[in-house]
Amino acid sequence: DAGVIQSPRHEVTEMGQEVTLRCKPISGHDYLFWYRQTMMRGLELLIYFNNNVPIDDSGMPEDRFSAKMPNASFSTLKIQPSEPRDSAVYFCASSLGTAGGEKLFFGSGTQLSVL
Amino acid sequence: QKEVEQNSGPLSVPEGAIASLNCTYSDRGSQSFFWYRQYSGKSPELIMSIYSNGDKEDGRFTAQLNKASQYVSLLIRDSQPSDSATYLCAVNTNAGKSTFGDGTTLTVKP
Numbered sequence: 001d002a003g004v005i006q007s008p009r010h011e012v013t014e015m016g017q018e019v020t021l022r023c024k025p026i027s028g029h030d031y032l033f034w035y036r037q038t039m040m041r042g043l044e045l046l047i048y049f050n051n052n053v054p055i056d057d058s059g060m061p062e063d064r065f066s067a068k069m070p071n072a073s074f075s076t077l078k079i080q081p082s083e084p085r086d087s088a089v090y091f092c093a094s095s096l097g098t099a100g101g102e103k104l105f106f107g108s109g110t111q112l113s114v115l
Numbered sequence: 116q117k118e119v120e121q122n123s124g125p126l127s128v129p130e131g132a133i134a135s136l137n138c139t140y141s142d143r144g145s146q147s148f149f150w151y152r153q154y155s156g157k158s159p160e161l162i163m164s165i166y167s168n169g170d171k172e173d174g175r176f177t178a179q180l181n182k183a184s185q186y187v188s189l190l191i192r193d194s195q196p197s198d199s200a201t202y203l204c205a206v207n208t209n210a211g212k213s214t215f216g217d218g219t220t221l222t223v224k225p
Contacts, residue, residue, distance in 0.1 A: 033213075042217040043159070043203065056212065091158055102147050102207050106158035 006092050006107035014115050018080040021110045023092030024073055033104065034067055034077050035091040043091070049075065050097065082114045116141055119206050121216035130225050134191040138204030138216055141185070147207040148180055150189045153218065154200045163189060194223040 005024040013019055025032045033048040047057040052069045060067070064083070069075040079086055089111050093104040121138045128134045136150075147166055151159035163178040165171045165187065171178045177190040187206075191198055204216040 043215040103161050103164060104213055109158050
């Protein structure tokens with residue numbers, strides 16, 4: 001298996017622009033997570049899905065952030081409008097949930113820079 | 116109080132020594148505990164999981180769990196320079212949801 005695939009690897013944009021991050025989880029995994037990592041705040045859970053349904057979005061910082069999972073093999077995280085404080089590494093991860101011991105498999109991440 | 120706390124580090128040990136990494140958590144209902152390793156510029160990767168009190172060994176790594184004390188640790192024996200990385204403790208309170216500590220950066224000096 002190719003593992004969790006994220007795109008793009010790097011994104012540089014200007015403040016106010018829309019940013020869309022993409023993720024393809026490992027086939028068969030029924031949980032998908034979006035995390036954000038910064039030096040100041042560490043690794044923060046933004047939102048997670050179970051069987052394509054959002055379960056907990058309490059970590060989404062504000063209404064500028066939205067996430068979707070239209071099917072079992074694809075998810076997006078959108079920021080509109082983007083701000084410099086959104087600059088971070090965004091990780092997507094998937095797991096088999098309790099059936100698989102809840103171990104997370106991370107994608108390579110998207111390094112987002114908002115100028 | 117943070118849900119998951121780790122020694123602030125950084126931690127430096129000589130090659131061949133034992134590195135000890137510690138983690139405490141606040142939710143007594145936590146069921147699953149994990150250690151992830153993250154090399155600089157890379158994504159976290161799972162190295163150990165533990166679900167019941169006691170020790171779990173895997174090669175040079177030993178995870179220890181004490182639910183009464185709400186404490187998890189990771190011991191790395193015969194530390195190697197390739198072990199130099201940030202180690203993240205993760206705790207699951209609800210099915211499938213991991214909360215991470217801030218990480219401890221370990222440097223193993225040759």
